[in-house]
Amino acid sequence: MKKKIIQLLFLLLPFLCNSQEYIDLFSVNYGKSQKTTFENSAIDTNISTFQTNLTLPVVLNEKYTAITGINFSSYNLQLFADSNNNHLYSTNLRAGLRVGHSEHWSGIYLFLPKVASDYINLSTEDIYLGGLALLKYKRDENFGYSFGLYASSEAFGLSMTPLFGLYYHSPDQRFETSFLLPNDADINYSLAEKTKIGLDFLGHGNSYKVTTDNMRSNYVQNNSIDLSSYIQQALFNKKILLRLKMGYSLNNFKVYPMDQKIDLQILALKFGDNRSILFENKSNTILLKVEAIYRFDLSKVKK
Template sequence: MNIWEQLNNIKIYKMKRKIIQLLFLILPFLCNAQEYIDLFSVNYGKSQKTTFENSSINTSISTFQTNLTLPIVLNEKYTVISGVNFSSYSLQLFPDSNNNHLYSTNLRAGLRISYSEHWSGIYLFLPKVASDYVHLSSEDIYLGGLALLKYKRNENFGYSIGIYGSSEAYGMSMVPIIGLYYHSPDKRFEMNFFMPNDADINYSLTDKTKIGVDFLGHGNSYKLTTDNIRSNYVENNSIDFSSYVQRSVLDKKILLRLKMGYSLNQFRVYPLDQKLDLQILALKFGDNRIRLFEDKSNTIFLKMEAIYRFDLSTVKK
């Protein structure tokens, strides 16, 4: 073996060692029964055209979202959780307007703490920047946080309970959370609930093909710039119900999904100086706001999604 082959073998060995070290850093990240972690995802969706209330003008909604998760294990008890999520909407908020563009960039920073073999907690600081991104300022920054207690009974079942809170353009919002995960012993049937935000039920037809149904709830607020002036904000509450076909490629590391579903979209526009006292799920306290406009664009939509998933079970074995 010549010197170049020796150097090449050394490089390959070092690369493999770094990859193995990275896998074992990621391994303890999820404390529930899930045996995978989605490190990166991206999706794009578009609705069919629909008309405004009492109007013949057509509009459609385009959505884009990407998410990156970066866990870093400090030791057996503590794992740093970091990541970023970006999402956008493009739609007409008024029948006589051009398309409005609404953006949100959410950061995640916090800890996962392992208390025992079965119990753990996740505590996250969740700041975000949400508006039409015209004349960005510190007023577009909102602060939030998540506290979640998780129980893993075994490799197939786990549940969680927690609370999420965030400041919004309309005031303070609080959301209680209940989570549930189940994977059948034969690994074909899976349920993953994180209510009231999302839920997924799927079944494996083959080793690489799945069919499923999911639910996704959106809740956000965005400040609007009209004629170069900030005078209004949008409160968005949307619910997507969809069915999908999923195909895994590249040794099941990349998941490709084609979705079709029905979206209940609600975009309400309010004056910037009008707020409520507190919102808990759909309950609104001290809500004396005067709505300027409401767009209820309930439509059929198509969505394409790609996910980079790391299978933890391959390392455990």
């Protein structure tokens, strides 16, 4: 019975897309940029980020596994001149199924509602609905790929993102690469049994309704890219991973009137975009981040 459960859990990940022999059940990270001045702006601010992720798979039978989880993230920065810092929050729920279609093919199908705003005067208008469909091919223990589509309603309208993922782990278990583009990528190498160095990429975008002068009249559309190098140390039989990251963060925050939307966004393409930008803040800055991960290692259980 234990072996069956492990096989069913084998394909589940924080982003539920690759072929690693582990599951990151819980992670938390905090990052802070150096003080920066936004492009074409007098605003001088730090950007702080916080994120935590919890994944809870529940085995139903040999073919189906229920997937539940929650992700919370926040930004803390000054968006407007002569104002206090703005706090932007997003709470994402995750519910769906992993379906084993055949020996090599499986699918992940998720319902992804979220609440995103500054959480001032929170209401049902801050709730957005999304979904993910992802097909994965697993050739063997060391290689697999995936492709799919993510779609979500946002403060600015409908957003759709095609996804492509790849995973490779060298036979000597020292080199590993995994990515789910355009969202994230990771390349790492084992220096010792418990120590790794790596490079990672995180691309993320979101929208938040904000309160200005005690009125809900605007929303922020954010697109950010973080490029980092890191060193990782494993503790407690490699169940806890600690990472120290240093890299470069590219941030773009645009503020629009709440009643102005687009027809559709696919990646960077925007259709029916006739909005008037109230503020646009861009910054490129050094980023420092610390991260902790609780990892469930499937390979050891299988042995």
